[in-house]
Amino acid sequence: MAIEIEDKFDVPVDYELPDLTGLPGVTDVVGPRTYQLVALYYDTPDLRLAARGVTLRRRRGGTDAGWHLKLPKAKGVRQEITHPLTRSTKIVPAELAELVLAYTRGVPLVPIAELQTRRGVTTLVNGAGVRLVEIADDQVKGTVLGAEPHVERWREVEAELVEGDGKLLRKVGKRLVKAGAAPADSASKLARLLDTAAPVPRPPRAATRPGSAGEVVMSYLSAQVDALLAQDPQVRRAEEDAVHQMRVASRRLRSALKSFASIVEGTGHLQEELKWLGRILGEVRDLEVVRERFTRRLDSLDGELIVGPVRARLSSDLLDAEHEAYDRVREMLGGERYFALLDSLDDLTGGPTFTKAAGRPAGTLDTVVAKSWRRVLRAYARAQAAGDPVAREPAMHDVRKAAKRARYTAEALGMRKLAGRAEAVQEMLGAHLDGVVAQGRLGAEAEAARRLGEDTFTYGVLTGLERAAAERAFEEFPRLWSKTTKAVAKLL
Incomplete structure (x- = not known):
């Protein structure tokens, strides 16, 4: 289990990462190193997980292949629970399926989307070689699965805290924005993809009169x-x-x-x-x-x-x-x-x-x-x-x-x-x-x-x-x- 703290940014297709040297505590900028990632996402047919900001995926490629369950804790902060990669793409590991029962309430989990990502990872390290922040530059092809698949392509950048502090993450974000990035409208790639096909249902909220x-x-x-x-x-x-x-x-x-x-x-x-x-x-x-x-x-x-x-x-x-x-x-x-x-x-x-x-x-x-x-x-x-x-x-x-x-x-x-x-x-x-x-x-x-x-x-x-x-x-x-x-x- 890990706590994931990251900032996401929308960028144009011709975006260039800015110079990230000279940041406090950063002595070296390593990369980018390229990975090819393929992730299959699971949810109920009526998207009960997506409605609550929960993501469950099976991912191949990169340094953390396996099953990943991400649970929202606060804005920009998610708890990630991992499970080793299994051979089946149809059956979600029981340990993870149990953890989302409050949302699914027994409704079966099925594949609902696939994301293919070409990722370039740039790492900011200190003098001791400790990774402080990772910047992922992603070129994404997303497919909403179904009788008539819906395909979208886009590029985005993520800055994720590793061993650094929030102050450094904010300074990285400022440099990315100055170079032309904009804070992402969606909390995750999956949310962005699903919203392009049809609005993701939100938790029910009663209509009330302001100030009442x-x-x-x-x-x-x-x-x-x-x-x-x-x-x-x-x-x-x-x-x-x-x-x-x-x-x-x-x-x-x-x-x-x-x-x-x-x-x-x-x-x-x-x-x-x-x-x-x-x-x-x-x-x-x-x-x-x-x-x-x-x-x-x-x-x-x-x-x-x-x-x-x-x-x-x-x-x-x-x-x-x-x-x-x-x-x-x-x-x-x-x-x-x-x-x-x-x-x-x-x-x-x-x-x-x-x-x-x-x-x-x-x-x-x-x-x-x-x-x-x-x-x-x-x-x-x-x-x-x-x-x-x-x-x-x-x-x-x-x-x-x-x-x-x-x-x-x-x-x-x-x-x-x-x-x-x-x-x-x-x-x-x-x-x-x-x-x-x-x-x-x-x-x-x-x-x-x-x-x-x-x-x-x-x-x-x-x-x-x-x-x-x-x-x-x-x-x-x-x-x-x-x-x-x-x-x-x-x-x-």
């Missing part, structure tokens, strides 16, 4: 749907923090649908499905968090306080449970219920059911934020009214959930200060909850160790630390609450 409440809400919802889809391949590969980010996107979507029910209606079932998704992702995330938490706790203890195989148990047992939870996540990501949820999200972003309030000015949404904060205040009042500490525990958890919803609502409207205040409440109560959950997990692990005749002294030490952390968060909370309510009153 509906526009603000749908912009936020669409961004969270995009974030959820972008994390899907990363979760399938078990990449760091991917489960957390996908879970956050699902929570933000569900929270926004609740908070903005006065703008977009009829989303009750979708909210339940997002809750289901978050719960399954949460199994992995919670295990990740508690395993890392126990590792830090053990690392902070003096050696004489660690008795028996406690480190191995709190690592291997939790890791085994985490792997089992990941298996359930992967099963879910390949299931019809998940695909139906993604279809529902497409329907949401493409054709939501608006209320009359959606057409009102965006400023009217301030009342939604105020309402969400009043919900936090009511939850805290109920918690304070609970005289029994046992009853107060779940009541304070309700305060945390209300604060999280208020935070997401404020974020959706760009109210960063209010979002920050709500997040502080959420985080401190979360610290208390994490301590309580950790104590429960330690109790279960200690019981398992006891049955095997192992010393459980260290489990007691860790439980004491977790109890102290949970109690400290509760003790500090009233002061934070007083400070927060005063600040929020001024913001609202």
